[in-house]
Amino acid sequence: MPASRSRTERWRDCLQQIKDRSGGIEFTVARPGIDPEANSGDxxxxxxVIRFDDSELVVEAPVAMGNAIHLGEDVEVVGILAVGQNRWMFRSKTLGMTTTAGPRGMMPAVRLRMPEEVERCQRRQFLRVATAEIRLPEVECFPLLDPLSAVPAEVACRDAMKSGVVSTLLPEVGPVFKAKLLNIGGGGVGLLVPRSETSGANRSKLIWARFDLRPEMPAPLGVTARIVHTHLNHEQDVYAGVSFEFAFHTAYRPFVADLLVNYVQALQDRQRSVRRAA
Known part of the structure; x- marks a missing residue:
């Protein structure tokens, strides 16, 4: 049996490994009706991973600044399962929300239909297989020289979200470096900085990060963030674990949380609209 086929057929064993280690998977809400070339990123x-059987896979609900995000039934998602250098993608649909015991009491969780098959993808930067594709958003990152100077820029970003007019105001920053947004968790994100840009990531632990998630967000989102840890991958790119930093502007935290919740809701609304039009 070819090695690639053998690894694909053992994906459920890998899912069990992830669960046993209290590990996780990644997923995105699918974006139907968008020209792939115009897709700013997923x-x-x-x-x-909480539990799974032959019919369903139960995972934590996605969280934005401590606020669980609700996913309705029959929402199409694209999932990523990874163990070491082995990486698979799959399509699934939600079966609704549930609750599960967590370290601080009961917590919301999402029931996903257990995928019948998965497909291997080769590289972290290019999440594409025959049946699914995830485009990782590009992030503009700037070393933040004066954290207090970010407050007016965050206010301008908030105003831009209301007006739809992109703000060009920047805090006091150093030269820009580019990254890819790998994933988002409870209070931060994972960034992949290509080796050609890694010198920028070493200039400052505090950065000004700008994410463009249009059309679901009316304008690019700028936020202060702190690089918590980094490591090199096998291609000499830098993975950076980054936490959002709201100590200098606490009122900005609920605004960002609401944006992320509304982003997911907009995707669910788009799916329903496309289904009705079909």
């Missing part, structure tokens, strides 16, 4: 959530 927001990928990293969630812990």
């Amino acid at each position: 927001l990928v959530w990293r969630v812990r």
